[in-house]
Amino acid sequence: MNLHAVAAIYRFEMSRTFRTITESIASPVLTTSLYFVVFGAAIGARMGDVEGVSYGAFIIPGLVMLAILNESISNASFGIYMPKWAGTIYELLSAPVTWREAVLGYVGAATTKSLMIGTLILVTARFFVPYTVAHPLWMLVFLVLTALSFCLFGFIVGLWATDFQKLQVIPVMIVTPLTFLGGAFYSIDMLPPLWQKIALANPVVYLISGFRWSFYGQADVDVRISFAAILVFLAACLLVVRGIFTTGWRLRS
Template sequence: MNIYAIRAIYRFEMARAWRTLLQSIVSPVISTSLYFVVFGAAIGSHMNGIDGVSYGAFIVPGLIMLSLLTQSISNASFGIYFPKFVGTIYEILSAPVSPFEIVAGYVGAAASKSIILGLIILVTARLFVPFQIEHPLWMLTFLLLTAVTFSLFGFIIGIWADNFEKLQLVPLLVVTPLTFLGGSFYSIHMLPPFWQKVTLFNPVVYLISGFRWSFYGVADVGVGVSVGMTLVFLAICLAAVWWIFRSGYRLKA
């Protein structure tokens, strides 16, 4: 395995993040902080708790997951799309670098940026809402799995997209609505029975439920199911990336 190639791609992508610090870190943190102020401190103080957890604290894991999903996809998709756009992707493909090393460099950098962002938001949330973390190791595990999985998903979107409009299509029209409807601001047990069953087809429900369990020990679905669904989606993304490099889909055209 070419460690130097992975490190070169990784360091280049991380350096791009520091050059665009305002867009990559500051803007998402400020946007999420506004949610904490409005929903957590202002509205949450006048609402009853959910499953024994105050509303302000209840939405913390959902908001962190919302930022984590969107930023993982955005970081990874733009990271691989830009070399396609300017034509430098052919230099990478012609270099003695394997597909695994290319994916490891780009996805590793995107996941690292998302994890850093998630931890910053976690610390920032403490300034507005008191909360606890009952299972910190599980919290970090869900954070890592989600960041890697959706960075892979973003990598796939970056390969698939052939213009900047398509690059934003899936995150805006699919991922963000699924996150809002996946229990970020409520428990799915608050829904009518029919809609509870419909919501279980939303994969984001399992991510948010498992992540919330690591904070408060309460979940909409079993934590084992949450981990299993995350691993299934990870496996699907890995299979898709393998097929892309095997077939050259939108890489060699």
């Protein structure tokens, strides 16, 4: 494996993050902090506990997932789209770099950014509401796998996009609504029976449920199903990325 190529891509992407730290790091953390102020402190103080957990603490896993999903897709898609837009993607394709090494560099950097944001949000949440983590190791596993999976998905979005507007279509029009409807601010058990069954068709439900279980030991869906869903999504994204680099779809045109 060409580790020099992986390191070069990784360093370049990370340096871009720190050059635009306000947009890359501070903005999503500030936005999530506003959610804590409005939903956690203002509204949460007037609501009862949800499944034995204060409402402010209950929404923490959902808010972290909301930020992680959007930022993972945005970071990874923008990272690979810029070389396509500037025409420097041909240098990558002609260099002695395999698709695995390119993915490690771009997706690895995007995953690092997402984990940084997730960690900062968890630290920031301490200033608003107290919370506990029942399964710290599983919390880290779910966080890393979710960030990695959606960075791979964002990488696919960046390869698919033909203009800057398309980079925002998936996060804004699909992922954010699915997250809001996926139990970020409520438990699926609070819905009527029919809507509970409909909600299970939302893949984000499994991500939020598994992540919330790692905090409070409670989940809307069996944690094993949530874990399997993330692994299946990760494997599917890897196969799609491999297919794109093998066929050259949207890379050579």
